[in-house]
Every structure is written in structure tokens, then in C-alpha cells.
Amino acid sequence: MEEIYQNLTTLKQWGGDSSNETSLDVTELWLEHASGKIKSRDQTVEADGVHGWLSQHKRGSGDQAESLVVRFVWVDVDVKDKVIRLSDSARDVLLASFGLKLAYGYSRSVISGVTAFPPRPSGPDFDQRTYSFCYIPKIAAVWSHRRPTKLDGPAPVTQCIMFVQGDERKALRQGLRMSWDLSIYRNPMFPALALSLLLGAQIDGSNGGIKVQLRRVEKRTGYSTFASRQGEEAATEELGSLSAQTSGSAAKLASTMRKTKTLERLLDFIRRMVDEDESRLRPSAADGTAQSGVGDGVSQSALDGCGLLRTHVDLLKERQKNQLLDTEYILKRVQVQIDALFSIITQQDSLHNLKLSQSTHEIAYSSYRDSSSMKTLAVVTMFFLPGSFISALFSTPCFDWAGVDHLSNGIGVKPTPQFSLYWAITIPLTVVTFTLYLVWLWVQKREKNRVFGAKAARLQTDSDGDRDVEEAEGQSLARTRRQTLMARRH
Structure with a gap:
């Protein structure tokens, strides 16, 4: 009946590494026989005193007699580092003594929930049942309850291991100090x-x-x-x-x-x-x-x-x-x-x-005004450009102004032989300039075509690969169908 719980212990959902902490932080509730009151006691149990502490269920005699009712062991959990601050050896001793190995293993496979495990006999005079509760990452608890099977058997005892953080531990301890009926x-x-x-x-x-x-x-x-x-x-x-x-x-x-x-x-x-x-x-x-x-x-x-x-x-x-x-x-x-x-x-x-x-x-309107101003400036520049060019040309020593008869009504002026040199240099340079510009445009266009061609080739390759995968899947599906039909015929 317990095999399902044992098989699920492999699905560990919480708790990671263990620390080297061997001391136990404990809260116990003891019944004073004389007064019938429950007293809460907090203590720290060191590693060398764990076995003696676990075996102590009664103490005192006469009016000082007391019996253990509930025992809580507080185990700190570091949620950030996923560390349970208790050594493996100390944990195993507690689990074996409380009968909680199965409950602890199964609880680590649960994120949120509460479970009651099948009861089992734990001695000639009493039986025991274990429980677990998880609300990860804040709280996890496993506990066992021992109850007598005979009228003169040992008193019922509940022993619990709480995996909690500081705030939850403080709140739970305050709850344990509340007044409740003994039952x-x-x-x-x-x-x-x-x-x-x-x-x-x-x-x-x-x-x-x-x-x-x-x-x-x-x-x-x-x-x-x-x-x-x-x-x-x-x-x-x-x-x-x-x-x-x-x-x-x-x-x-x-x-x-x-x-x-x-x-x-x-x-x-x-x-x-x-x-x-x-x-x-x-x-x-x-x-x-x-x-x-x-x-x-x-x-x-x-x-x-x-x-x-x-x-x-x-x-x-x-x-x-x-x-x-x-x-x-x-x-x-x-x-x-x-x-x-x-x-x-x-x-x-x-x-x-x-x-x-x-x-x-507003920016567009300002740009429009700037554009209008630039256009006006360009028109004025174009208006004066022919005259400026002619003035600059006439200012060069390419014309024989010294041989002009200022008393004559003629407007002609003879060019010097160097005037032909001016055109012989200007025209080739102009042709070379426009040729270099056209070559630059051609190089830019070819580079752009190469880049776009490479992208198109990659897209085509990916498309062909997807098509090949679809064809392969289709062929595999067709083979499966044929095999199924042949199996049914036989």
C-alpha cells in the first residue's frame, strides 16, 4: 500500500543541499500531572545529547511528574540558496526516531498539499500514523502521532519536524503558547x-x-x-x-x-x-x-x-x-x-x-520657410551666375585687351593663344569628373544587388529545407499507413 508513496519520492520538488548544522532547535509541550496544565519549553539539543533527548518522554515523580505531549523540531530553510540547515546525519536520526522517513521522502515531491499516510504498528502497545503538509517555499511539515492500543499503554505523543523560515517559526511558536484543551x-x-x-x-x-x-x-x-x-x-x-x-x-x-x-x-x-x-x-x-x-x-x-x-x-x-x-x-x-x-x-x-x-x-512649417528662402537665394544666384562666369572669364589673360581700340565703335576682342589651352584642360577634366561619378554609382548599385541577392538565396535555402522536411515527413507517414494496412490484411 505504501509503494505509491515510495515511488513518488524520486520526484524531488523542494529542498536541496544540507548544511553541517547538528544542533536542534526544539519546542516541547509537557503535561504537568499535578496541575493538569500544559507548559511550553524551548531548548537547543546538541548532537551528543540527541539520543537521550529522544528517549525522554517522562520526567519527575510525584507532584513534579510530567509527560511529553507534543514535540516540535524547527529546521531553518534558506529559500534563496535552497539549503536545509540541518546535517544529513541529524536529519536521518530524527526521521528514524519519529518514523517519518516515508512521509519526508514523499513530501519533497509535493509543492502544495496535505497527506495522511497509512497507519502502521510501531510497537506492542501502540500504533503510529504519519502526516505531511507542504506549502513551498515557505512551509513544510511532517509529523507522526503515536497512540496506545491498550488501556494501560503509553500516552499519545505527537512529534513534528517543521521546515520553516524565521517569521513562520516565530508565529508558530506563539501559536503553541496559546491555551487549548488537553484533548x-x-x-x-x-x-x-x-x-x-x-x-x-x-x-x-x-x-x-x-x-x-x-x-x-x-x-x-x-x-x-x-x-x-x-x-x-x-x-x-x-x-x-x-x-x-x-x-x-x-x-x-x-x-x-x-x-x-x-x-x-x-x-x-x-x-x-x-x-x-x-x-x-x-x-x-x-x-x-x-x-x-x-x-x-x-x-x-x-x-x-x-x-x-x-x-x-x-x-x-x-x-x-x-x-x-x-x-x-x-x-x-x-x-x-x-x-x-x-x-x-x-x-x-x-x-x-x-x-x-x-x-x-511647426518644424515642417519652419523647414518650408527655410526652403523658400533657399529657393529665393538659388534663383538670385542663378540670375547673377552667367554674368559672374563671363566676368571671371574676361578677367583671365586669355584675351588681348591691350590691342583694343577704345576710340572705335567695335566691341570685338581677340583671344590669345592660351584661350585654347583653357578649353583643352577644362573639357577633359569635366568629362573625367562625371565619369568617376557614374562609376561610383554603378559600384554602389552592384554592392546593393549582391547583398539583396545573398538574403534572397538564404530565404530560398530555408524554404527548400522546410519543403524537404515536409516531404520526408509525408513519406514517413505514407510508409506507416501502408504498414498498418498490410498488418490489418494479414
Whole structure:
């Protein structure tokens, strides 16, 4: 029956390396026989005293007599480095003594959930059942409950290993110091009850923190009809940070929703285990009453504890339903603010785009005016260019101005022989300049064609490769079909 749990131990979902820590941080609940009160004691057990500590279930005598009821071992977990701060040797000793090897191995294959393992006999006078709870990466717990099989057997003892971080450890220790009925302490579901109280408190704290942050966002966006949110100027410059905050709140609420569902499953599990214990204890209590007229005190006390625990669980389930409604309501409000911030950011972007468009229009108009000025300057330059060229040409010593008769009415002037040299140099240089320009254009065009040709060839190669793969798959599928048809015919 345990083989399914053993096979699943290979699927390790949490916990990585182990440290060299050998000392144990322990919280124990002891029953004072004289007063009937439960006393909580915290201690650190060193490696050389572990075996003696594990064997100690009773101490004192007479009015000082005490018996162990519940034992918690706290193991720190480094979530960032994925390290369990307990040595392998110390862990193995605890698991063997508490009977938790199977529960621990299976729990590491679970991210979130609670499990009850099949009961097994652990001695001639008592049997034992183990349980596990996981809410990774924050909390993991495995515990065993030993209960007597005879009237004069040893008292029930619950032994638990908690893999938690500092904040969770502190909260759980405070929960253990609360006042409960002795039958609650001795119930095998007492660790589960403590865990459910922790989860409920964390849900309330998480929702409370998100509400405070959400109120600030609602004030800044103005998307709220609450009177306390009115009168504050809407956000303009901090939209990005507000959007990041609301998105973070949505993610945290999703985690809170997961925690709420986990709490619901844990409470349902406690209720189911209580019903099983009641069905087991009721015949024993009835038989004891029929035989002696008094009844089995141990069974009757455990039966009363089951009824009391059921009442506690019913109350916690009502609180869990209210927490679920509150979480869903906050999530709706956060979603409204996310949509509001998206709308505001979109509006701001539209306004910025409008301003940018106006600025672009102004720049275009200024460019148009500059273009008109340049065109006017070019026209004026072209108007004076022929005259400037002729003036420059006449200023060269290519004309015989000395032989001109200033008293004559003629306008002719004889060119010098060097005038032909001017044209002999100017015309070839002009031809060479335009030729080099045309060659440069041709080189640029050829380079561009080469680049585009290489890209087109790569695309064609990829397309051919995909086509070859499709053809190969088609041929393989056709062969498979033929083989199937032949097999059916034979």
C-alpha cells in the first residue's frame, strides 16, 4: 500500500543541499500531572545529547511528574540558496526516531498539499500514523502521532519536524503558547491546526498590506467613489511606478488566493481525519462503558477532543470563506486600478503624441520657410551666375585687351593663344569628373544587388529545407499507413 508513496519520492520538488548544522532547535509541550496544565519549553539539543533527548518522554515523580505531549523540531530553510540547515546525519536520526522517513521522502515531491499516510504498528502497545503538509517555499511539515492500543499503554505523543523560515517559526511558536484543551493538544491534527492558524493570519496580514497600498493608488488615479479617496490630485508623473505597484499587488493576491485554497484543503483534511478518528474511537468508548459502566477514559477524552476540534475547524472554515471573499474583492479593485492606470497612460501618450504632432507641424512649417528662402537665394544666384562666369572669364589673360581700340565703335576682342589651352584642360577634366561619378554609382548599385541577392538565396535555402522536411515527413507517414494496412490484411 505504501509503494505509491515510495515511488513518488524520486520526484524531488523542494529542498536541496544540507548544511553541517547538528544542533536542534526544539519546542516541547509537557503535561504537568499535578496541575493538569500544559507548559511550553524551548531548548537547543546538541548532537551528543540527541539520543537521550529522544528517549525522554517522562520526567519527575510525584507532584513534579510530567509527560511529553507534543514535540516540535524547527529546521531553518534558506529559500534563496535552497539549503536545509540541518546535517544529513541529524536529519536521518530524527526521521528514524519519529518514523517519518516515508512521509519526508514523499513530501519533497509535493509543492502544495496535505497527506495522511497509512497507519502502521510501531510497537506492542501502540500504533503510529504519519502526516505531511507542504506549502513551498515557505512551509513544510511532517509529523507522526503515536497512540496506545491498550488501556494501560503509553500516552499519545505527537512529534513534528517543521521546515520553516524565521517569521513562520516565530508565529508558530506563539501559536503553541496559546491555551487549548488537553484533548486538542493530544489530537493528531494539532500540528495541522497550528498550521491553519498560521496560514489564516498570513492571509489577513497580506490582504491588509495590499489594502493600504491600494488606497494610495486609488487616491492617485482618482478611479474610486470612496469619500476618503477624493480631493487628491491625480497622478501624472508617477504612472510607471504606480503601474508596477498594482501589478505586484495582483501577483501577491494570486499567491494569497493560492494560500487561501491551500488553507481550505487543510481544514477539509482536518475535518476528514477527525471524522475517521471519531468512527474509530466511538466503538472503543461504547465497549468500555458496556463492560465497566464507566467507559474508556482515554477513548472518551479523545472522542471529546474530536468534537471540540470539529467546532474549531468549522469556525476556521467560516473565516476562510470570508477571507476568500475579501481576497476576491481586493483582486477586483486591483484589476480596476490596473485598467485605470492603463487608460491614464494611454491618454497621456495620446496627449504627448498630439504635442509631438504639433511640434512636427511647426518644424515642417519652419523647414518650408527655410526652403523658400533657399529657393529665393538659388534663383538670385542663378540670375547673377552667367554674368559672374563671363566676368571671371574676361578677367583671365586669355584675351588681348591691350590691342583694343577704345576710340572705335567695335566691341570685338581677340583671344590669345592660351584661350585654347583653357578649353583643352577644362573639357577633359569635366568629362573625367562625371565619369568617376557614374562609376561610383554603378559600384554602389552592384554592392546593393549582391547583398539583396545573398538574403534572397538564404530565404530560398530555408524554404527548400522546410519543403524537404515536409516531404520526408509525408513519406514517413505514407510508409506507416501502408504498414498498418498490410498488418490489418494479414
